Amino acid sequence: MKILILSCSTGGGHNAAGKAVKERLEYEGHEAVMMDPFTLKSEKTARNVGNTYIRVASHFPGLFGFIYKIGSAITSSRHKSPVYYANSLMVKRLYAYLRENHFDAIVMPHLFPAEMVTCMKRRHMEIPPTIAIATDYTCIPFWEETECDYYILPHKDLEDENIKRGLPSEKLYSLGIPVSMAFSEKPDKPRSKARLHLPADKPVFLVMSGSMGFGKMHLFVFELTRKLTHDEQLIIICGNNKKMYHILKHAYKKNKNVHITGYTEHVSQYMDASDVIFTKPGGLTSTEALVKNIPIVHTAAIPGCETKNSEFFVSRGLSLASEHTHIQVSQGITLVENKEIREAMITTQKKYASPNAAADIVKLLSKITEEAAKKNEAKEE
Numbered sequence: 119m120k121i122l123i124l125s126c127s128t129g130g131g132h133n134a135a136g137k138a139v140k141e142r143l144e145y146e147g148h149e150a151v152m153m154d155p156f157t158l159k160s161e162k163t164a165r166n167v168g169n170t171y172i173r174v175a176s177h178f179p180g181l182f183g184f185i186y187k188i189g190s191a192i193t194s195s196r197h198k199s200p201v202y203y204a205n206s207l208m209v210k211r212l213y214a215y216l217r218e219n220h221f222d223a224i225v226m227p228h229l230f231p232a233e234m235v236t237c238m239k240r241r242h243m244e245i246p247p248t249i250a251i252a253t254d255y256t257c258i259p260f261w262e263e264t265e266c267d268y269y270i271l272p273h274k275d276l277e278d279e280n281i282k283r284g285l286p287s288e289k290l291y292s293l294g295i296p297v298s299m300a301f302s303e304k305p306d307k308p309r310s311k312a313r314l315h316l317p318a319d320k321p322v323f324l325v326m327s328g329s330m331g332f333g334k335m336h337l338f339v340f341e342l343t344r345k346l347t348h349d350e351q352l353i354i355i356c357g358n359n360k361k362m363y364h365i366l367k368h369a370y371k372k373n374k375n376v377h378i379t380g381y382t383e384h385v386s387q388y389m390d391a392s393d394v395i396f397t398k399p400g401g402l403t404s405t406e407a408l409v410k411n412i413p414i415v416h417t418a419a420i421p422g423c424e425t426k427n428s429e430f431f432v433s434r435g436l437s438l439a440s441e442h443t444h445i446q447v448s449q450g451i452t453l454v455e456n457k458e459i460r461e462a463m464i465t466t467q468k469k470y471a472s473p474n475a476a477a478d479i480v481k482l483l484s485k486i487t488e489e490a491a492k493k494n495e496a497k498e499e
Contacts, residue, residue: 119143119487122221122246124231125154127164130357131402135227135253138296143483145299151221158211200484213243222487225479227251228298232264239251239265247486249479252276253295254401255282257477268486270294270479272401273470275430293479294472296370296377297406298386302473305390310437314353314391320456322351324392324401326385326403327359335362336369337394339418343376343442353388354378358424386410394450399428400441408436409473411464413453415439415446435466450482 125136140355143150156164191267223246232250239245246263247335250266252258252454263286269441271277274292281287291295308318316322321340327335339354346352356363363380382388385403389395391411397403399416404427407414409425414437416428431437438449453460472478 166487255430294475296476
């Protein structure tokens with residue numbers, strides 16, 4: 119198979135899901151091309167689309183939440199939104215690319231390319247089978263106005279919500295959010311701690327703020343370090359927030375128990391060594407921790423889909439969460455100190471995790487591309 123994966127850089131989660139599918143396809147001997155469709159216009163356009171989203175979400179979370187709420191109110195399967203019409207401007211370029219390059223299917227872990235292929239279908243353009251992948255634990259606004267052939271949901275509990283919003287039940291496949299193969303490996307904690315030069319007999323807390331370093335991390339870290347008085351280890355991943363990285367490096371340069379890193383491709387290794395993870399409730403990071411069976415405390419959510427992610431996890435016992443920093447810190451310490459609570463969460467996580475989501479999506483791709491090939495052969499006859 120030759121598969122096209124279309125994603126956009128509005129946060130790291132969509133791209134991480136796309137890369138996980140690409141990794142699995144190539145592992146099984148298939149060919150995969152992953153791209154941001156806005157690069158077909160220019161690299162600058164692609165950067166502007168991603169950066170605008172990230173700036174609003176990180177610097178004006180209240181505005182972002184307001185926009186999300188409006189989107190939720192006006193979204194409908196009966197009419198198209200401004201988001202649809204904005205993305206339709208890319209259709210000619212994307213169609214030209216598809217005519218020049220053969221693909222057996224298109225995979226989209228992002229709304230924007232799903233809107234593009236929807237417009238192409240409405241214009242009766244011939245395109246290969248399309249699969250959309252939801253990367254949040256809710257039906258985000260405008261998802262239901264798309265017309266993809268298949269929709270991958272994070273969990274079967276979300277099927278009713280998506281059906282009520284207008285997505286056909288026969289198109290829904292609850293296979294889970296795809297994560298890199300490294301996250302499906304069960305951790306050997308002592309070996310993982312040794313690899314990172316961490317003491318084997320001390321709890322390890324991992325603090326993550328997402329790929330772009332959202333949130334007031336320095337305030338959270340200050341509160342947490344005040345409560346850690348028995349040489350517990352603290353790993354902080356700042357993402358691409360270089361300012362926060364330098365602030366924390368300077369503040370804790372004399373504290374041998376605090377380990378700070380910026381953006382890293384080795385999140386799985388840090389998770390393997392950790393006893394508790396503090397993370398904003400992004401769909402991908404939450405799923406990675408879920409698959410790893412690491413106790414989770416959800417921290418500051420960007421209003422909108424992240425709030426829904428947190429609600430999904432907390433209501434099912436997959437994480438703890440609070441709006442208040444001191445409570446988040448207490449929750450993390452409780453998960454380390456209280457074996458019963460910790461093991462109950464891990465047991466529940468094992469029931470909800472889908473570690474083989476990427477492999478299952480590749481199986482589905484094999485099935486639908488084979489069916490499409492047979493249909494094309496029948497037409498030619």
